[in-house]
Amino acid sequence: MAFSSGNHAQGLAYAAKLLKTPATIVMPTDAPRIKLENTERLGATLRLYDRHAESREEIAAAIAADTGATVVPSYDDADIIAGQGTCGYELVEQAGSLGCRPHQIMLPVGGGGLMAGVSTAVRALLPETEIFGVEPEKFDDHALSRQSGKRVKVAGTDATLCDSLMTPMPGELTWSINQTTVTDFISVSEDEVRHAVSFAFRYLKLVVEPGGAVALAALLSNKLDVTGKEVAIILSGGNIDPAIHSVCLEQYPDP
Template identity: 55%
Template structure:
């Protein structure tokens, strides 16, 4: 099961007038600092403050009338939760979201605010979120909406890449590479499928948190690898321990390189985004910028970079500590 460019175009039509076509923005200060022309795609400005709304809406809008009545169940630390919750509200679908009990409070409250029922679990002990979601779905006859390993989700996220390339073309810019975060691979798989269809010479570069480099290890080994980190990452949204079954073959085909960044580099990128770009970006959404600022992005000889800032839902207390330099 894979995703085609036509699937992404169809998703774009479904999302028209429902999702925000986020702009491309440019910072002369950033360009000068990294010695590249960087076109920034701020999905922080998307509905729910992250790209996740795209995939969630594309998945839910295709449910049958009977499925909509039975509702949906999703599991997420935050952004997918909010995306599903809002899409469900817009479409009149009951939604239950399984969230870790240590999820950022801003994400939990937003998910509840969109009208979803939240069920908490402990990610370090007890049953897995997948098992809890499966049980809830079985009890209610609901449809499980995965965070990334679903062709409709991937196609929806791919509209980020579709917009990015077309917006760059309108500026007369040929992108040497596109840089995006990797968790389970839904975003970068969708972006890669769209970008490679429209601009085959553009390289796709992913970024993962150090210690959660499951995609890098998987690509190096040629098979899906599960990592077992000794601790947590600042990037709570990127802590998937393995690539998806559907996303991994797409990444094998299209992703040219994967960089890893430390928590310190992510915190510095968040401060830079706030102070210089005037954007609030969450840790996971900042990893591409972190890699650029740290000189870790292989541009494959290109002088222009497309940079996806994937989300802006950061806990206020955490953000304050980052900005003050306490992290």
């Protein structure tokens, strides 16, 4: 079992289906419908909760205690981080096949698992490359934590399009890794994310969910000086409700 807003949930549900074992996923009631439907379609049992009034960790722990199920974390776990790190290895490998050595890499950061895995892999292969985590302004806990030198929890009372990045505090293990491997953290606005979603569809022919598009949003809004540099970004996730996607396209018809 796991708790997730949808991406990790679908991965676990798919793995459980392959292994012919039951899976229970604790998901927020406000998760995009497409994520709820896809997770359920893969055979998982959903336990919905109110992210503003209930603790998903406590719910998962209670279910695990009652059923004997194993909780598979979505980010704060060494094995999960190692698995997510293969993305960084593949990025460097594929860039190298094109004769590229990225000066900068930008990718989304929520709980910090993908960031911890990717940054660890990249640091081992391209130690001189700058690595930046990108998060929505309304959930900028990594940027605030970097500024204070310790993990900081944001209030998380404001909704954001980036449902997959609505983690109010960096993970304990992921933070200990990212403190030493990540160059800095960048925040993007809701409008910048909408623009990135539209740009990805219109010009890259990709359907990218808001949380997966934050690195592109940072690039398009000139959050970093990339003049004369080779830059790689990671777009993580294409689970976006059609209605939200349509709004992004309507609001940003031009590049």
